[in-house]
Amino acid sequence: GALPHTYLGLPLCISKPRIEDFVPMLTRIENRLLSCSTMLSSGDKLTLLKSVFSSMPTFFMCTLMLPKSVVKQINIYLKQCFWRKYGTQDSGPALISWKKVCTPKKLGGLGVLDITTHNQSLLMKHLHKFMNKEDTPWVNVIWESYYQDSVPGDRMVGSFWWKALLKLLPTFKTHAKCKAFKGDTTLFWSDNWTGQTMQNRFPELHSFAIDKNTTLENMQSQDDISLLFHRPLSEQAFSQFNMVQDMLSSKTVSEDKDQWH
Numbered sequence: 001g002a003l004p005h006t007y008l009g010l011p012l013c014i015s016k017p018r019i020e021d022f023v024p025m026l027t028r029i030e031n032r033l034l035s036c037s038t039m040l041s042s043g044d045k046l047t048l049l050k051s052v053f054s055s056m057p058t059f060f061m062c063t064l065m066l067p068k069s070v071v072k073q074i075n076i077y078l079k080q081c082f083w084r085k086y087g088t089q090d091s092g093p094a095l096i097s098w099k100k101v102c103t104p105k106k107l108g109g110l111g112v113l114d115i116t117t118h119n120q121s122l123l124m125k126h127l128h129k130f131m132n133k134e135d136t137p138w139v140n141v142i143w144e145s146y147y148q149d150s151v152p153g154d155r156m157v158g159s160f161w162w163k164a165l166l167k168l169l170p171t172f173k174t175h176a177k178c179k180a181f182k183g184d185t186t187l188f189w190s191d192n193w194t195g196q197t198m199q200n201r202f203p204e205l206h207s208f209a210i211d212k213n214t215t216l217e218n219m220q221s222q223d224d225i226s227l228l229f230h231r232p233l234s235e236q237a238f239s240q241f242n243m244v245q246d247m248l249s250s251k252t253v254s255e256d257k258d259q260w261h
Contacts, residue, residue: 017064017067022067025056025060026073029052029057030077033048033077033080045081045084049078049082053078053113063161064161065164071116071119075098120168127169127172128172131172131185131258133257133258176192178191179193179261181255181256181258182217183216183218183220183258184216185215185257186258187216188214189214202243204237205237208229208237219248
């Protein structure tokens with residue numbers, strides 16, 4: 001089967017997981033939830049849902065993106081447990097939407113973890129290690145194999161595991177901010193390294209950029225950054241060009257690694 005393993009810090013799978021590989025986990029969740037929920041109150045069942053869910057699928061979710069069919073089946077078990085009538089095996093009516101059940105308590109929900117969101121959050125921890133170039137063998141292998149002269153973009157390369165992580169990169173960058181030093185992991189236009197993205201800060205100049213996926217390191221290494229733009233520039237774009245040029249000239253060039261938070 002395709003079970004997650006760890007080798008020198010590298011999350012590996014023997015092969016791409018199949019639905020059958022998740023059956024033992026689904027069986028354990030079903031047995032635990034449905035066998036002991038008949039005589040529990042709603043509050044007790046809510047506690048059971050949180051404890052069982054937060055522990056049993058986590059081993060898989062730390063390494064693999066759960067298939068939609070597996071997520072759907074887990075949610076079915078959770079709903080059957082939570083809405084079951086007291087003292088019977090019959091399912092009761094849903095009193096509120098499941099989306100509300102999975103909303104945090106501080107926002108008026110019941111605080112049950114949303115499976116898909118939790119799965120993505122656990123997987124994005126790998127992206128955090130990767131973007132910070134942590135000294136871990138798998139991080140070094142991927143940078144040296146695929147991104148010696150570039151950064152992750154739209155092109156999907158690598159194993160099925162890494163391709164699944166790359167799909168989460170836009171979400172990661174939506175919530176992440178970069179403290180740029182060397183700038184080799186920082187996209188100049190689209191990454192948040194100045195408090196807001198440069199494409200939002202200088203939209204007119206961005207429209208003239210030849211390579212919209214260039215890195216900050218590449219911009220800082222240019223003797224004449226005007227060569228990186230289509231010309232002639234508009235009046236607004238030229239004004240923004242001067243601002244960008246002043247910003248780059250005042251920024252200290254460093255060989256330290258970028259820090260993603």
